Amino acid sequence: MSGIAVKPQERTCQGISRVDEPCDKSAQQYCERCRQWFCRTHYPDPEWHGCAPEQGDV
Numbered sequence: 899m900s901g902i903a904v905k906p907q908e909r910t911c912q913g914i915s916r917v918d919e920p921c922d923k924s925a926q927q928y929c930e931r932c933r934q935w936f937c938r939t940h941y942p943d944p945e946w947h948g949c950a951p952e953q954g955d956v
């Protein structure tokens with residue numbers, strides 16, 4: 899009967915740029931391939947996300 903609500907763990911973007919720059923934004927998108935979470939900005943960004951879905955631009 900504890901009144902403590904279990905807060906879902908906050909995930910942060912696990913993307914890492916070429917210059918090893920971390921991102922501390924909250925992650926919104928999960929990649930099943932690399933099993934990592936990314937923020938909306940970095941999920942489709944190949945520089946941050948190695949297996950980012952193709953965007954129609956090579």
Ligand SMILES: [Zn+2]
Nearest residue numbers: 929931932949
């Ligand atoms: Zn991935």
Ligand SMILES: [Zn+2]
Nearest residue numbers: 911921937940
């Ligand atoms: Zn990010």
